[in-house]
Amino acid sequence: MRGGDRGSATAEFAVVVPAVVLVIALTAGCLAAAGRQVRLEQGVAQAARLAARGEPSDRVSAIVAAVAGGEIDAVSDDGDLVCVSATAPARVPLPVPPLRARSCALAGGR
Incomplete structure (x- = not known):
């Protein structure tokens, strides 16, 4: 019976679990930011089409x-x-800059 190793598995588990949770949280945050970037690009493309058709700026x-x-x-x-x-x-x-997108559409297009 080895008395010096007693509880080492619990201690290692207690150290590893917060690191794993942090990696999962950062991955989820990055995926959320990527999804928001895609939505921003789609919204800006639609806004460019509306602006090219002469829609009001509030719309x-x-x-x-x-x-x-x-x-x-x-x-x-x-x-x-x-x-x-x-x-x-x-x-x-995280301290990340805001997401940016730019899109263009042909003026007067329908």
């Missing part, structure tokens, strides 16, 4: 807010294109 802003919880930074003309840039918070408990 253009509302689509980005509804789809991704973001805000429009700029709507600009670039030749025949209307471009929309927007940002949204990543909403992960």
Whole structure:
């Protein structure tokens, strides 16, 4: 009988479990941020199409807010294109910059 190893499995388990939980939480946070980035890109693409058709700016802003919880930074003309840039918070408990997306659509398109 070895008395010196008694309880070592419990101690190792107590050290490993918080690390595993932290890795799982960070993975879930990164996946959530990636999903929000995809939604932001889709919202900005839809907003660019609406702006190119001449829709009111409040409707253009509302689509980005509804789809991704973001805000429009700029709507600009670039030749025949209307471009929309927007940002949204990543909403992960890490010091990460806000998510950004930009999309353009042909002006006057239907």
